[in-house]
Amino acid sequence: MSGSTVRGRISTRVGSIAESATLKVDARAKALKAEGRAVIGFGAGEPDFATPDYIVDAAVEACRDPQNHRYSPAGGLPALKVAIAEKTRRDSGYDVLPSQVLVTNGGKQAVYEAFATLLDPGDEVILPAPYWTTYPEAIRLAGGVPVEVFADETQEYLVTVEQLEGARTERTKVLLFCSPSNPTGAVYPRDQVAAIGEWADDNGLWVVTDEIYEHLTYDGAEAVSMPVVVPSLTDRCVVLNGVAKTYAMTGWRVGWVIGPSDVIKAATNLQSHATSNVANVSQHAAIAAVTGDLEPVAQMGVAFDRRRRLIVSMLNEIDGVMCPMPTGAFYVYPQVKGLLNREFDGFTAKTSAELAELILDRAEVAVVPGEAFGSAGYLRLSYALGDDDLTEGVTRLQKLFEASNSR
Known part of the structure; x- marks a missing residue:
């Protein structure tokens, strides 16, 4: 319009915000599940336990x-x-x-x-x-x-x-x-x-x-x-x-x-x-x-500790993955640079974001790429999910990436 200033529909302040990567991954995993796909989600940091x-x-x-x-x-x-x-x-x-x-x-x-x-x-x-x-x-x-x-x-x-x-x-x-x-x-x-x-x-x-x-x-x-x-x-x-x-x-x-x-x-x-x-x-x-009593919290902690040890052990069996043992929260943060620029199932991932897409599409496992956390070349997996799903999910990763050692 003549004599007026053209302004954007969305403010620069809000338009520059990136969507929560963890919630985005979790939402896509849930959408795929709703379509009937057997997706296992390691994305959201959400305990699988019911509130006491x-x-x-x-x-x-x-x-x-x-x-x-x-x-x-x-x-x-x-x-x-x-x-x-x-x-x-x-x-x-x-x-x-x-x-x-x-x-x-x-x-x-x-x-x-x-x-x-x-x-x-x-x-x-x-x-x-x-x-x-x-x-x-x-x-x-x-x-x-x-x-x-x-x-x-x-x-x-x-x-x-x-x-x-x-x-x-x-x-x-x-x-x-x-x-x-x-x-x-x-x-x-x-x-x-x-x-x-x-x-x-x-x-x-x-x-x-x-x-x-x-x-x-x-x-x-x-x-x-x-x-x-x-x-x-x-x-x-x-x-x-x-x-x-x-x-x-x-x-x-x-x-x-x-x-x-x-x-x-x-x-x-x-x-x-x-x-x-x-x-x-x-x-x-x-x-x-x-x-209240912290006993339910302690019980959850026992389960998280068990899952922590299991997921680290299983991830470290994958050639190209280096997963440190965390001592807090309920996440692992493996370095996966050894999986980049290698062909898996006919696809090569150049970034950890592309790797996360590959994992979801080919293994039906949802993980969050390190780019979301300011560190490319990593993945975040939450182990706040059931033991069976954890084992099945990482087993799928092992099969996709041809684990170096058999379980």
């Missing part, structure tokens, strides 16, 4: 209370905020007040609101890679700039202080830290957590630390909370967590942010306009979860 009965019972009871049919405080039910503060003290030794807690609609909202509250346009966030797919998109949505620092399998996927310092500039404001890690399952030892926290503190940086896999560790590994080992950092530290992974509650959508009171107040203001309160029934279920 005592948690479901609490939700059923909450449904019957008319008080829960109404709006409640945007920042979370007071009883849940108290329970989260007590749970945090119990599980990690971090002493916080209920006023330092914001209850969110799942962990993803916690991630976004943390960055939206802390970042101004152009602020840089140091992002260790491989990283969870949502981190860089949430940083960009908040106006920030992700600065990737890569640690490969030779470093056990653990970044060093020297690497972090090499990435720091005058625009750096935040370090993102995740241990146990999605996608690698790596767990930082206590001394390395302390060293990284002290480095951040010495340089006046904020730390956003994601602790959602805190209860899923193996082989004596310990999930260490950074503000506990570096107390001087607490005024510039934001802790993210939730019930999804620990209690098999991915669909209940309850996460939280813990931080300095001014940050939590500002993030709560944001949430009051974005979504208002988290569903009250889900919040009551979360109260039951975080105050």
